[in-house]
Amino acid sequence: MSSAVTWMGRWQVPLYLGAIMLAGIVGLAAPAAGPPLARTINPVLGLLLYATFLGVPFAAIGAAVRDLRFLATVLVLNFVIVPAVVFGLSRFVSADEAVLLGVLLVLLTPCIDYVIVFSGIAGGASARLLAAAPRLMLGQILLLPVYLLLFVGPDTVGLIELAPFGEAFGFLIVIPLAAAGLTQWWARHSRAGQVLKETALGLMVPLMMLTLAVVVASQIAGIGSQLSTLLLVVPIYVAFLVVMVPLGILAARFARLDVPASRAVVFSGATRNSLVVLPLALALPEPLEIAALVVVTQTLVELVGMVVYVRLIPRLMPARPAASPWV
Numbered sequence: 001m002s003s004a005v006t007w008m009g010r011w012q013v014p015l016y017l018g019a020i021m022l023a024g025i026v027g028l029a030a031p032a033a034g035p036p037l038a039r040t041i042n043p044v045l046g047l048l049l050y051a052t053f054l055g056v057p058f059a060a061i062g063a064a065v066r067d068l069r070f071l072a073t074v075l076v077l078n079f080v081i082v083p084a085v086v087f088g089l090s091r092f093v094s095a096d097e098a099v100l101l102g103v104l105l106v107l108l109t110p111c112i113d114y115v116i117v118f119s120g121i122a123g124g125a126s127a128r129l130l131a132a133a134p135r136l137m138l139g140q141i142l143l144l145p146v147y148l149l150l151f152v153g154p155d156t157v158g159l160i161e162l163a164p165f166g167e168a169f170g171f172l173i174v175i176p177l178a179a180a181g182l183t184q185w186w187a188r189h190s191r192a193g194q195v196l197k198e199t200a201l202g203l204m205v206p207l208m209m210l211t212l213a214v215v216v217a218s219q220i221a222g223i224g225s226q227l228s229t230l231l232l233v234v235p236i237y238v239a240f241l242v243v244m245v246p247l248g249i250l251a252a253r254f255a256r257l258d259v260p261a262s263r264a265v266v267f268s269g270a271t272r273n274s275l276v277v278l279p280l281a282l283a284l285p286e287p288l289e290i291a292a293l294v295v296v297t298q299t300l301v302e303l304v305g306m307v308v309y310v311r312l313i314p315r316l317m318p319a320r321p322a323a324s325p326w327v
Contacts, residue, residue: 053181055201233294
């Protein structure tokens with residue numbers, strides 16, 4: 001099994017791209033499979049995060065909680081710098097309220113789940129991102145209504161239910177984290193627990209491929225049905241991914257963070273909470289229903305972007321001595 005895990009780790013980026021392409025073909029060929037597949041997104045993502053949390057030493061999480069400089073950098077980047085960027089980019093679709101709302105919902109909410117996976121693949125400080133997740137979740141619950149009030153007005157904000165935020169946090173963070181903690185404890189006291197831990201860690205790449213495939217296959221048909229409208233937001237999402245690289249690097253450099261923390265900051269600023277805000281968008285009334293597809297479009301663009309990021313960010317921010325200009 002170790003040789004297979006090593007091989008998958010070496011070729012993980014091509015494997016992810018292949019999963020995305022194959023899922024797109026399946027989703028277009030069998031659009032009726034979309035709704036059933038959509039219901040598996042959270043369970044599959046929960047398994048992926050369980051495996052991810054298994055690889056993070058819980059002692060490192062305790063130390064990360066006390067890293068106030070990293071936490072402050074992530075919070076400022078996501079809740080001060082990102083909203084300014086999003087406001088500017090969203091002006092290009094401000095004439096269409098439903099499309100504008102979808103763009104704002106997804107770009108104003110920082111990711112708390114698979115950002116930990118992609119950041120870890122790129123050598124980022126995944127334990128610090130995990131420690132920051134509760135603050136990021138609380139911040140977006142409190143600030144999203146404020147930003148929407150400023151950007152679209154009170155009438156539109158009144159149509160949004162925020163309860164899915166709490167549900168997603170419990171299902172995607174609390175439960176996988178608790179299960180990983182119990183598994184780590186069991187692995188220290190039992191051979192069976194150690195086997196379970198090693199098996200789950202060895203399935204990281206297949207679980208990521210499965211997550212990507214389920215998201216793409218379940219949503220690609222809906223994207224195709226509104227393609228002409230949704231193509232308008234693709235340049236916005238691509239521009240966001242491009243702009244957040246230098247902004248993340250500058251924020252990390254200003255805070256004088258080490259390289260793993262700096263890489264994690266860039267990923268945190270660029271990845272968005274699309275899988276959590278999707279239920280919010282799906283609950284909107286019929287005149288605004290395209291907002292959900294706008295959110296899903298961001299997911300597809302971001303998944304491809306993250307595959308690029310895991311190769312690009314380590315090259316832009318290589319491991320160097322403290323005198324490096326990136327630190």
